[in-house]
Amino acid sequence: MSAAPRLSLAIPVYNEREVLPELLSRVRGALDKVPGGPHEIVLVDDGSSDGTVEMLEAAAREDPRIVAVCLSRNFGHQMALTAAFDHVTGDVVVAMDGDLQDPPEVIPQLLAKHAEGYDVVYVRRGQRQESWRLRLAYALFYRLVAALSDLRLPLDSGDFALLSRRVVDAMRQAPERQRYLRGLRTWAGFRQTGITVDRPARHAGRSKYTPLKLLKLAADGIFAFSIYPLRLALVLGAVAIAASLVYAVYAVVGRFLFDTTPQGFTTLVVAIIFSSGVQLVLLGVVGEYVGRIYEEVKGRPHYIVGKIVRGK
Numbered sequence: 001m002s003a004a005p006r007l008s009l010a011i012p013v014y015n016e017r018e019v020l021p022e023l024l025s026r027v028r029g030a031l032d033k034v035p036g037g038p039h040e041i042v043l044v045d046d047g048s049s050d051g052t053v054e055m056l057e058a059a060a061r062e063d064p065r066i067v068a069v070c071l072s073r074n075f076g077h078q079m080a081l082t083a084a085f086d087h088v089t090g091d092v093v094v095a096m097d098g099d100l101q102d103p104p105e106v107i108p109q110l111l112a113k114h115a116e117g118y119d120v121v122y123v124r125r126g127q128r129q130e131s132w133r134l135r136l137a138y139a140l141f142y143r144l145v146a147a148l149s150d151l152r153l154p155l156d157s158g159d160f161a162l163l164s165r166r167v168v169d170a171m172r173q174a175p176e177r178q179r180y181l182r183g184l185r186t187w188a189g190f191r192q193t194g195i196t197v198d199r200p201a202r203h204a205g206r207s208k209y210t211p212l213k214l215l216k217l218a219a220d221g222i223f224a225f226s227i228y229p230l231r232l233a234l235v236l237g238a239v240a241i242a243a244s245l246v247y248a249v250y251a252v253v254g255r256f257l258f259d260t261t262p263q264g265f266t267t268l269v270v271a272i273i274f275s276s277g278v279q280l281v282l283l284g285v286v287g288e289y290v291g292r293i294y295e296e297v298k299g300r301p302h303y304i305v306g307k308i309v310r311g312k
Contacts, residue, residue, distance in 0.1 A: 004036025007111070008090030013056070014046040020055050023098055024066075030104040031065065034111065042067045043098070044084045049073030060309040072304040078179045078220075080304045085168050086306070094162045095181075102160040110162035119164040121192035121282050122157040125199045141214060145221040148228045150248060151186045153221075154194055161185060177295045180221040187225070200251035204238065221290060227265030231283045236253075236278050 009027060016045065024041075031039045043066065045053050050071035069087050071080065081095060090175070092114055098104035098197055106123065113121040125138075139156070146153045163171075170188040171181065222229065 002197065004034075004082060005091035005111075005114075006089075007034055007039040007107075008033070008088035008093045009039075009041045009104075010081060010084030010088050010093050011041065011080065011098045012044045012046055012077055012084060013052055014074065014077070015048045015050045015052060016098050017048075017050045017052050017055060017295045020052060020059075020098055023100055024059055028065075030107050037195070038065065040067060040088070040090060041067060041196045042084045042088050043274050044069045044080045044087075046077065046080035047071055048256060050120065057309045064310075068309040070308070072306040075303045078181055078217075081181055082179055083114065083303050083305070088168065091165050092153060093165070093168050094161070096160045097158075100210075101199050102158075103197065106160075106195075107162075109195055110196075113193060113195065114164070115164055118193045119167050120161060120185060120188070120192035122154055122161040122185070122192065122194045124154065124291065125156045125158065126196045130244070137214065141218050145183075145218055145225075148222050149183065150227075151183065151225055151227040153183060153186050153225075154192075155255045157194060158182060160197075164190070168189065175296075176224065177300070178220045178224055178292050179302070180217070180224050183221055183225045190299075205262060205286045219288065223288055232280045232290065233285065240275060240278065 009031075011023075011027075013023075016023070027041055031037075031041070041063075043056055043059075053068075053070050056066075056070070060068040061068040067087060069083055071083060075083075084095070085093065086246055090217065092111070094105065094110060102123070110121045110123075141156075142155050144151075146155055161182075163185065167185065167188045167190055171184045174184050174187075221257055
């Protein structure tokens with residue numbers, strides 16, 4: 001293993017005009033302290049509309065280490081990060097968000113772990129400078145995905161991680177459109193470890209991950225790496241059959257031994273509504289899998305690049 005591998009940073013950005021100057025300053029400062037090179041910074045603009053593209057282009061023309069990949073529209077965070085992985089050329093890649101909640105000053109710690117022989121060094125999020133509601137939502141999100149996944153996904157670890165070249169190449173071979181990259185990172189295997197880093201507040205602006213987008217990300221993680229939701233249909237079906245058998249026995253015993261029959265319109269309505277609700281929920285679960293199959297068979301590209309600007 002090279003003592004000073006060539007490093008690439010993979011950073012998706014979307015409407016980060018307020019953050020970008022500080023991001024570039026701190027990222028450049030972090031790379032200046034990394035031996036070897038030449039290193040590179042691949043910034044993927046995910047269809048910004050606030051002037052981020054122009055700032056990226058200007059930065060790329062001034063600094064030969066910067067590569068600005070501008071997508072034709074907004075394809076989503078995971079697709080933008082996928083585009084970054086497709087354009088990096090380094091021996092090792094550090095994936096991080098562009099809002100400075102992933103501090104670039106941690107990069108030497110990641111490289112130190114890589115030098116010990118690890119192909120993946122993910123960052124576990126320690127103290128978070130966010131509201132308790134958001135912290136609770138993230139905690140539930142990670143634990144739900146980990147509990148339902150067929151893989152042993154590390155808790156409280158986002159996309160901030162160091163990946164060796166062979167891990168990036170393995171992830172690029174995965175063709176699925178509904179991408180959950182931190183799950184693909186685990187799926188790729190090889191030696192993996194984690195470090196814990198406190199997560200600061202956003203440097204500026206607002207988070208692009210709304211509650212709805214967070215739910216979609218959770219759904220992508222669950223449905224891409226687990227069939228437990230489908231197995232739930234068997235469990236609920238078995239429970240419904242068992243409950244109906246118990247009720248049938250109760251009705252027969254009451255009729256022939258005690259000369260009574262179960263009565264009550266409310267009981268009937270509740271039973272019908274419950275069984276119908278279960279069927280609709282399970283139909284929705286099946287629909288999620290069918291919808292994802294539909295997206296896969298269309299075979300559309302993950303993203304479309306509008307232009308690439310490289311420093312000279």
